[in-house]
Amino acid sequence: MAHVVLKDLVKTYGSFKAVNDVSLTVNDGEFVALVGPSGCGKTTTLNLVAGLTSITSGDIVIGDRVVNDLDPKDRDIAMVFQNYALYPQKSVYMNLAFPLQMRKLPRDEIDKKVKEAARVLDMTHLLERKPRELSGGQQQRVALGRALVRDPAVFLMDEPLSNLDAKLRVQMRSEIKRFHQDLKATIIYVTHDQLEAVTMADKMAVMNGGFLQQYDSPAQVFAHPVNMFVASFIGSPAMSLIPLETSTANGGTALTSAEGWSLGLSPRNVQKVTKAATKKVVLGARHSTIKLHKSAVPGSIPAKVYTVEPTGDVTFVQAFLSGAIVNVSVPPNIAVAPDERIWLEFDQERMHLFDGETEMALEAD
Amino acid sequence: MSTIAEATARGQTRRRMRIDGWRWAGRIFLLFMLLYTAVPMIWMLITSIKSGFAATQFPPQWWPDEPTLASYQKLLDPQNSVGQDFLRFFWNSLFVSTVTTILSVIVAVPAAYAFSRFTFPGRNFLFFAVLLRNMFPAVIFLVPLFILMRAIGLVNTHGSLILTYLTFGLPLAIWLLKGFYDNIPVQLEQAARIDGATRFQAFIMIVMPLSTPGIIATAIYSFIGAWNEYIYAYTFLSKNEQLTLPVGIQRFFSENTTDFPGLMAASFMMSVPVVVLFLVLQRYFVRALTEGAVKH
Ligand SMILES: Nc1ncnc2c1ncn2[C@@H]1O[C@H](COP(=O)(O)OP(=O)(O)OP(=O)(O)O)[C@@H](O)[C@H]1O
Numbered sequence: 001m002a003h004v005v006l007k008d009l010v011k012t013y014g015s016f017k018a019v020n021d022v023s024l025t026v027n028d029g030e031f032v033a034l035v036g037p038s039g040c041g042k043t044t045t046l047n048l049v050a051g052l053t054s055i056t057s058g059d060i061v062i063g064d065r066v067v068n069d070l071d072p073k074d075r076d077i078a079m080v081f082q083n084y085a086l087y088p089q090k091s092v093y094m095n096l097a098f099p100l101q102m103r104k105l106p107r108d109e110i111d112k113k114v115k116e117a118a119r120v121l122d123m124t125h126l127l128e129r130k131p132r133e134l135s136g137g138q139q140q141r142v143a144l145g146r147a148l149v150r151d152p153a154v155f156l157m158d159e160p161l162s163n164l165d166a167k168l169r170v171q172m173r174s175e176i177k178r179f180h181q182d183l184k185a186t187i188i189y190v191t192h193d194q195l196e197a198v199t200m201a202d203k204m205a206v207m208n209g210g211f212l213q214q215y216d217s218p219a220q221v222f223a224h225p226v227n228m229f230v231a232s233f234i235g236s237p238a239m240s241l242i243p244l245e246t247s248t249a250n251g252g253t254a255l256t257s258a259e260g261w262s263l264g265l266s267p268r269n270v271q272k273v274t275k276a277a278t279k280k281v282v283l284g285a286r287h288s289t290i291k292l293h294k295s296a297v298p299g300s301i302p303a304k305v306y307t308v309e310p311t312g313d314v315t316f317v318q319a320f321l322s323g324a325i326v327n328v329s330v331p332p333n334i335a336v337a338p339d340e341r342i343w344l345e346f347d348q349e350r351m352h353l354f355d356g357e358t359e360m361a362l363e364a365d
Numbered sequence: 366m367s368t369i370a371e372a373t374a375r376g377q378t379r380r381r382m383r384i385d386g387w388r389w390a391g392r393i394f395l396l397f398m399l400l401y402t403a404v405p406m407i408w409m410l411i412t413s414i415k416s417g418f419a420a421t422q423f424p425p426q427w428w429p430d431e432p433t434l435a436s437y438q439k440l441l442d443p444q445n446s447v448g449q450d451f452l453r454f455f456w457n458s459l460f461v462s463t464v465t466t467i468l469s470v471i472v473a474v475p476a477a478y479a480f481s482r483f484t485f486p487g488r489n490f491l492f493f494a495v496l497l498r499n500m501f502p503a504v505i506f507l508v509p510l511f512i513l514m515r516a517i518g519l520v521n522t523h524g525s526l527i528l529t530y531l532t533f534g535l536p537l538a539i540w541l542l543k544g545f546y547d548n549i550p551v552q553l554e555q556a557a558r559i560d561g562a563t564r565f566q567a568f569i570m571i572v573m574p575l576s577t578p579g580i581i582a583t584a585i586y587s588f589i590g591a592w593n594e595y596i597y598a599y600t601f602l603s604k605n606e607q608l609t610l611p612v613g614i615q616r617f618f619s620e621n622t623t624d625f626p627g628l629m630a631a632s633f634m635m636s637v638p639v640v641v642l643f644l645v646l647q648r649y650f651v652r653a654l655t656e657g658a659v660k661h
């Protein structure tokens with residue numbers, strides 16, 4: 001096992017920068033998820049680490065070697081692809097044996113390792129089949145098996161679960177997690193599903209438009225998103241973002257809406273907004289940090305219900321507020337109807353404030 | 366209610382009858398086509414086992430009274446001058462066609478792979494240029510190519526034919542194979558490269574086996590094209606001992622008045638390699654034409 005370092009990594013296609021100055025360190029044995037919307041450069045980044053695409057500039061270190069100019073086969077990595085990329089003409093056994101054959105291992109050792117991998121992944125009975133005779137979940141396992149027979153320094157996985165149905169995905173998710181814990185493997189895992197990233201990874205790297213936005217533990221990213229993109233991308237339903245303006249009236253600082261209401265701030269939040277260079281401030285709040293009232297209480301803000309989505313455990317209420325849609329979760333026993341007038345109370349401790357111009361999170365000292 | 370049901374039922378029967386009508390028309394058409402192609406072949410075969418006299422009788426003998434393999438014996442007998450010529454023509458054709466086939470596979474496989482996988486300056490232009498060649502009838506190039514062959518001293522050599530057949534066969538071969546490579550996911554090669562193969566090994570060990578049907582189709586296509594070609598062989602070669610079968614048979618038998626059974630036996634033997642090749646490999650050929658064309 002080994003650590004991986006990306007330093008100022010850049011990949012351009014013509015004038016288009018697919019990966020833009022990405023730097024991050026994956027420690028030995030860590031499970032890092034690379035998340036972001038479609039087209040943000042996740043696959044490109046992974047292919048750069050694998051050596052399947054040439055880097056434009058920057059450095060990649062695996063273990064203690066700079067691998068910039070090494071062939072994929074010399075980087076001591078294994079990769080699992082979204083479409084599994086099993087060799088269609090080879091049996092499962094030969095698929096698993098291929099990486100070992102390429103490394104010129106003696107035949108009996110290959111046989112031992114293949115059978116061991118098959119046993120671990122519970123697919124001994126499938127060894128003689130061709131990939132097309134397997135279900136999606138089984139193919140996925142073979143792909144995983146082919147990566148693990150070789151005992152590589154780093155595992156790279158590119159959306160390995162996205163072709164599976166929802167139930168199987170949840171099951172394989174825990175299997176991969178288990179696999180990581182047992183092997184203490186270093187894993188870089190690409191996904192566009194933030195839930196997958198949050199549940200599986202030790203750390204997550206959130207990307208957008210080729211840039212690395214934030215690299216931290218899922219809990220930290222969830223609690224302290226560095227900007228509006230990360231805030232809205234991580235968490236489901238998404239964090240509500242309400243554009244407002246700072247105002248100072250009779251000595252106090254508050255956020256005012258074009259709708260006419262204003263929201264007083266706690267001293268710490270006042271500190272944040274006064275440090276901003278602009279009057280435009282975006283208020284961010286997750287559904288669970290907003291309280292819904294049927295009548296006005298001090299500090300609450302009037303809003304109008306848009307839709308009500310009962311899910312059983314909780315009911316998600318969407319409300320219109322200052323031109324934005326706000327998600328609120330309420331216990332299922334609270335009945336609200338569309339177009340009903342409600343009052344929302346924000347938790348001062350857990351609200352997020354963003355600079356309306358730069359979209360960066362505002363910090364107190 | 367009932368009227369609607371009846372109306373739809375009637376509509377369905379009428380539609381079924383119409384479909385059946387078309388189907389029958391199709392069958393009759395196919396039968397007609399089959400007769401059109403098969404009858405001359407059968408007649409060729411029957412004539413080849415007649416005696417010279419029986420072949421020219423009128424009304425014709427539908428089945429020879431005394432079937433004989435004499436014509437075949439004569440053609441395949443290396444002692445006799447007719448046999449010597451025929452065997453030499455056969456060998457010439459086999460040589461030219463085989464070399465053409467091997468070369469066109471050797472060139473088309475990497476070319477098609479490059480067109481499919483790599484982006485390089487002039488890629489689209491080159492690919493278009495390759496296809497452009499196929500938009501003109503072959504005869505247009507007859508005179509220019511003859512002049513060219515004379516300039517490089519290839520007239521009256523098999524090399525001139527091989528070169529020419531390559532320029533005719535390659536465009537379609539490359540195009541056909543490119544379709545194949547386009548349909549092989551690039552991740553397979555990437556997986557192989559990560560599993561320890563070099564780029565070249567990944568191509569040889571993973572991609573090549575998957576494109577075998579395409580390669581076989583390409584080979585059959587080149588072979589048949591070269592085997593049957595007449596005009597260029599007729600123009601480029603004048604020495605008797607160099608002739609290929611199509612020209613050889615035509616010239617040889619117009620000189621020996623009309624030995625119809627001999628001519629038919631020679632024609633039959635000329636079609637044998639093509640038919641055998643096709644029957645053995647047609648599975649791949651059909652797969653190549655459909656798989657290469659359809660994305661899945
Ligand atoms: N070979 C290429 N040539 C030109 N542009 C490319 C090439 N490969 C990728 N790109 C571009 O680079 C960007 C990043 O692509 P990438 O495949 O890394 O996205 P991704 O984050 O993996 O997205 P997805 O979630 O859809 O897989 C995209 O805008 C894509 O169009």
Ligand SMILES: [Mg+2]
Nearest residue numbers: 042043044158
């Ligand atoms: Mg991708």
